[in-house]
Amino acid sequence: MRPSAQFMAGKPAPFGFPGGVGFTWWYSDDTYHAVDSVTTLLIQEIQEFRACDPESVSDVITQTLQEVCVNGNVFNVDCVFLARRDTLFDCHKNSVSDFADSILKSVEANIRELLCKRCTLYTVPRFAVTSFLLEDASLHIISKTDQSAWQTLVDKGYEFDGWTPERPVLGLREDRTFAPPSNFDCLIAAEEHGTQKGARFNSILRFRKVLTVLFCIASERAAYPFHKAMAQPSEFCIQFPHKSGSNGQIIRSDCGALIPYFASDIPVDRADAIAASVWYEACAACSEAAQQRIEKGAHFLNRAMNSDDIEAYINYFVTLDALFGERGAVESSILAGVRSLGVDPKLEEKTSWLFDLRNELVHGGSRYIAEWPNYARYTQHFRTKPFADIRALAQLAVLKAPLVLNT
Numbered sequence: 001m002r003p004s005a006q007f008m009a010g011k012p013a014p015f016g017f018p019g020g021v022g023f024t025w026w027y028s029d030d031t032y033h034a035v036d037s038v039t040t041l042l043i044q045e046i047q048e049f050r051a052c053d054p055e056s057v058s059d060v061i062t063q064t065l066q067e068v069c070v071n072g073n074v075f076n077v078d079c080v081f082l083a084r085r086d087t088l089f090d091c092h093k094n095s096v097s098d099f100a101d102s103i104l105k106s107v108e109a110n111i112r113e114l115l116c117k118r119c120t121l122y123t124v125p126r127f128a129v130t131s132f133l134l135e136d137a138s139l140h141i142i143s144k145t146d147q148s149a150w151q152t153l154v155d156k157g158y159e160f161d162g163w164t165p166e167r168p169v170l171g172l173r174e175d176r177t178f179a180p181p182s183n184f185d186c187l188i189a190a191e192e193h194g195t196q197k198g199a200r201f202n203s204i205l206r207f208r209k210v211l212t213v214l215f216c217i218a219s220e221r222a223a224y225p226f227h228k229a230m231a232q233p234s235e236f237c238i239q240f241p242h243k244s245g246s247n248g249q250i251i252r253s254d255c256g257a258l259i260p261y262f263a264s265d266i267p268v269d270r271a272d273a274i275a276a277s278v279w280y281e282a283c284a285a286c287s288e289a290a291q292q293r294i295e296k297g298a299h300f301l302n303r304a305m306n307s308d309d310i311e312a313y314i315n316y317f318v319t320l321d322a323l324f325g326e327r328g329a330v331e332s333s334i335l336a337g338v339r340s341l342g343v344d345p346k347l348e349e350k351t352s353w354l355f356d357l358r359n360e361l362v363h364g365g366s367r368y369i370a371e372w373p374n375y376a377r378y379t380q381h382f383r384t385k386p387f388a389d390i391r392a393l394a395q396l397a398v399l400k401a402p403l404v405l406n407t
Contacts, residue, residue, distance in 0.1 A: 003027045011067040021070060021081065025088070035061050042111070049111060051194025051202055056114055064107045074102050114195045116245030119158045120203035122255065123165075123184035123236045126262045127214065131186075132273035134280055138191040139210055141273070144184060153189055157243045161250065170250065178252050180236035185265070196251060200239055204255050208302040209295065210276070211259045215305065216395045217275050218266045225388070226262045233257035233306070257306055282402035290405035294398070296322040301398050304391070310361050313369060313387055317358045319394040320351075323401050331355050340404045341396060346382070347389075353378055354390050 004026045039058045043049050049057070068074050069088060070081075078084070079091035092099040131142045131149035142149045144165045154160060161170045165187055168179040190206050192199035219226060237255040241248020283294055297319050304315035321330060324337025331352070338351045356374065360366040369375065369387055378386055 005062075005066075007066050009066060009070045023066070023069070025066075038107075042107070046108070048115070049194075051192055051198045052111060052114070053195050053198035053201055056195040056197055057111060060110045060114065061107055064103070064110050067110075068103065068106050074099065111195075114247060115193060116196075116199075116248045117191070117193045117242035118196065118199040118239055118245075118248060119153065119156075119242070120190050120192065120200055120237065120239045121187050122190075122204075122207045122258060123180040123187045123234050124211070124259060125181075125184045125231075125234055126265055127186050127211075127259075127268055128265045129186045129214075129268040130270050130273060132270075132277075134210070134277060136284060137206065137210070137280055139206060140189040140191075141186060141210070141214075141268075142189065143186050156191075158240045159243055159248070159250070160240055163238075163240070163250075178238055178250065180238075181234065183231075184234060184236075196239065196248075200237070200251075200253060200255070203239075204237070204258065205295075205299065207258050209298045212298045212302040212305065212398065213276055213279055214268055214272065215259070215266065216301075216399050217272050217279075218268060219395055220399065225391075226264065226266055228260040229263040231261040233259065233261045258302070260306060279399065279402060282406065286402055286406045290402075293323050293405060294401045297401060298398050301394050304394065309368060313390060314358065314361055316390040316394040317354070320397055323397050323405070337397070337404070338393065341400050343393075343396070347393065350382060350384075350386075350389050351393065353382075354386055354393070357386055 004024055006022065006024050009021050009023050035058050036054075038061055039054050042057055043052055043054065065088065070077055072093070074093060075088075075091050076093050080088065085091045094102070129141050129143050131140075131146040133140050133152075140149070140153055142153070142165065147164075147166075150165060162172070163170055163178060165184075169175060170178055188207050188210060190203035192202055194202065215226075235254040235256050236252075238250070238252045240250055283291055286294065300315050300318040300322055304312045304319065307315060320334050320337065324334045324340075326333035334355065335348065335351055338348055353374065357366075357369065357372050357378075360372050361369070366372045372378075372386075375386070382389070
């Protein structure tokens with residue numbers, strides 16, 4: 001049976017019962033392919049829709065067609081109502097170009113109704129931060145007890161309804177639905193303009209990136225590596241609308257773990273905040289292609305941090321591949337990239353061995369790291385463990401990538 005939809009044609013009134021004519025439409029496979037293609041074009045080609053999610057845009061396209069199908073300026077309504085043509089688009093009234101232009105304008109107008117300035121928050125345990133702002137990235141890193149830094153965000157016009165990091169409930173209620181676990185130490189706030197789902201998705205990508213950068217900076221100066229604890233990582237994510245929007249609402253939608261729960265505090269002081277700002281500024285000075293490499297490198301490093309064993313190792317290596325890899329010459333390009341970091345020659349030697357281990361794991365030659373045939377030789381030769389080495393190398397590469405790739 002072909003998929004179908006039943007609806008009341010025409011644009012619905014803001015209030016009251018829906019009116020108009022009832023329709024049933026049957027869809028073909030081409031319908032979904034066409035909607036997906038138009039969705040992709042709208043998001044990729046129109047700058048103001050870059051923060052829109054595909055699901056919302058595709059819904060708008062279908063909704064718009066249902067609204068305008070009885071518009072006599074666009075369609076021959078008799079042909080639509082009496083099904084005198086094989087498809088809806090055969091019922092267009094004007095030239096194809098004028099018809100397409102009118103549909104596009106209606107779709108764009110409906111998408112704009114979904115756009116709103118929004119603030120998405122993610123709570124982070126164990127990060128003992130001195131509050132700071134990455135202004136160009138529209139990211140606020142706020143200590144849980146820093147009321148002044150929180151007020152700065154409130155003054156930007158977001159509708160928090162009384163919600164604060166120290167009292168995370170709405171209004172005068174004591175309902176804990178919108179409250180995170182109490183054991184967080186700071187939060188990250190991302191400002192976005194887009195659809196609800198699109199803003200959330202983009203914010204989560206940005207949270208992963210900034211957490212990765214802060215962790216790498218803190219790890220670089222730490223005497224010992226930070227170890228994960230058994231405690232449950234934070235997954236709390238909440239989104240608030242801006243007062244300038246007309247369709248915003250407060251939505252809690254947990255996003256999964258973006259950073260592990262560590263066994264000890266990770267201090268992020270003023271010097272670290274400056275280092276993070278410098279890193280972001282250096283990224284902004286890179287070419288668009290280099291920025292894409294850095295974005296993806298930081299993303300896969302974050303994925304590695306949030307996983308273990310083989311999955312973590314592979315993601316650490318994918319970090320290097322994202323930063324330096326070239327198709328058809330993966331090993332040589334990664335080795336050249338590691339060399340460009342200005343590291344000790346021994347680390348460059350290690351990279352070749354680590355690449356061999358990566359191949360063993362990816363291609364099923366070993367089921368776990370210690371099963372690698374060269375594991376004992378590696379540890380005896382270098383007096384280190386391959387997992388610790390690939391982790392340190394990936395972190396160093398992400399920190400130095402904005403300078404190395406900006407050439």
